[in-house]
């Protein structure tokens with residue numbers, strides 16, 4: 001029993017180190033799936049270790065679980081940057097990579113929607129590796145852009161525009177992440193709600209200063225949002241709104 005436990009512990013430590021090395025070099029897709037962690041230590045057993053010894057309230061590993069859970073700023077899911085964290089997501093799924101079932105570097109705080117909207121479970125190419133918040137720092141390069149749909153009721157369309165400095169792999173990964181998690185529709189729906197909340201103010205500003213009133217306010221908001229989150233949906237939406245003559249000239253009004 002002791003020898004079996006020790007072999008399993010060593011396998012988990014080795015797998016964590018391999019994951020860390022691979023992630024730093026953009027080679028997560030080269031990590032091999034496995035059926036057993038050590039002789040007689042199966043996928044089912046490792047899933048149980050995660051569920052009962054780590055994720056369960058009062059479990060010995062629960063402190064680590066809680067620490068990862070609460071590591072994300074403002075409790076926001078780092079994958080969609082919008083919804084609240086409700087769970088931990090296995091970056092590489094525990095069913096196919098059981099030695100990584102309890103490896104903290106493989107555990108990312110996430111909302112349940114992002115947790116369910118599975119990216120490629122077993123990536124075989126670098127382009128298929130989902131973004132990992134501990135390793136993939138996209139910096140302040142602006143990659144999220146929005147476009148105003150110029151008809152009433154207006155809407156905002158979001159898309160990824162890869163900065164020139166990105167290589168092809170990173171561009172493909174971000175695009176894949178954006179599509180797989182349905183971020184265009186999530187952000188569009190948030191922006192629609194934002195517009196409902198500012199419409200009255202924009203109407204008042206336009207009445208007071210028809211030429212610059214609306215644009216000035218939208219620009220001010222875009223700058224403030226950009227200082228906080230260069231690639232936040234609000235930043236992209238306010239930029240698009242303030243740059244759109246049609247929108248500033250009353251396009252923000254509802255149909256009718």
Ligand SMILES: [Zn+2]
Nearest residue numbers: 077080111114
């Ligand atoms: Zn999310």
